Amino acid sequence: MIETNPAIRVSEIFGPTIQGEGPLIGLPTVFIRTGGCDYRCSWCDTLHAVDNQFRHEWKMMPVDAVWQSVVELSGTQPVMVSLSGGNPAIQPLGALIDRGHGAGYRFALETQGSVVRDWFVDLDVLVLSPKPPSSEMRTDWAAIQACVDAAQEKPQVVLKLVVFDESDYAYAKEAAARFSRLPVFLQPGNHTPPRPGNEDASVDLDGIIKRMQWLVDKVTRDRWFEARVLPQLHVLLWGNKRGV
């Protein structure tokens, strides 16, 4: 039996603002950022939703309450909802997706692909973001394959790969080769991610732009013409500021 009102561990709900990265870049979106993660990437840019030391800021919210927040933020007008984290796949989000679909909302999930859920098939967009060597995490390719399989070709499934350096780039090529049917989005890493309590610390925009240029050069010299290269637009526009 599927529980219709399970509790979701929420770090923050905000929006609508535009999606800053990946296949839906530029689209007005309400963001549900869940709390907790099975990974701990060296350059994590959402530690406030990942590290247990911030769990006092997280709230266990029943689906009813989460849905109510989304409806209020969107003024009852159907909108794209981004489910991110942390790793949102460790939360019971199936009932929320059902509720939203009934009202015409759409759902995109962003996950590293370490945890698979039956309800992936109900998503509109599944962004799989395996973590490259610079993250200091190990990739379980079988788990990522299981995520792709769970989607059953119903949602749009894409790979989004963060690239800091040559070895991340090689990893991105490997991921693309393993999942050759999935569209690939490459994203230059932010080596000056926000730190909880110090979000206003300045971002090294010049460094991010240089890495973007390097990545564009790599891709075009390699003639990897199917990959799309997109920066985190919200960082270019607004730095590390939260909630925009």
Add this chain to the structure above:
Amino acid sequence: MIETNPAIRVSEIFGPTIQGEGPLIGLPTVFIRTGGCDYRCSWCDTLHAVDNQFRHEWKMMPVDAVWQSVVELSGTQPVMVSLSGGNPAIQPLGALIDRGHGAGYRFALETQGSVVRDWFVDLDVLVLSPKPPSSEMRTDWAAIQACVDAAQEKPQVVLKLVVFDESDYAYAKEAAARFSRLPVFLQPGNHTPPRPGNEDASVDLDGIIKRMQWLVDKVTRDRWFEARVLPQLHVLLWGNKRGV
């Protein structure tokens, strides 16, 4: 009879680099910028391809020669080709598209929609960019409808609308209402466009970013949740520099 090797008036051919705007943002692309335009927008950012005083820089190139340039730039690897201008619709591009398709290349055309061509149906992507009031041009909505009709639902057709101010925004809403089946991309205008011979003059990035923020606020307050809002990424990254 269709001529197989007509001459095309070319301002510049460059790339591959990533597409900086619109639905293909981030995609490696070879750009063919044609010379000449039936419009003269007040804020034109490609005057070197528009104003007759620069026609000595344009070359009449047979399709064979244009195609050879594309093949060389792409190292024979199929890539997205952007046909822009000026207004590329005033050039005979059908034969080039046929040639490229035979080799697996794809073609996106960017035009204001003032001139319709039978070969629009052969494109992969048709970006219609009607010019708002700030351009000081008048829109012939029937011509734009004729462009949509010529595409016969074969290429992906989208609207891309530059917005400088409230009246441009109202115009964008009108365009979206007239063509309610087309995806809409809104783009904040660049009020410091490059001037031929003075391309290195600085861009008012702060101003562009402020306009972007204003446009995001407008769209989200209006709950226009289907519109995508994207800046000219190449301008954010590289200013007004040409050929990147």
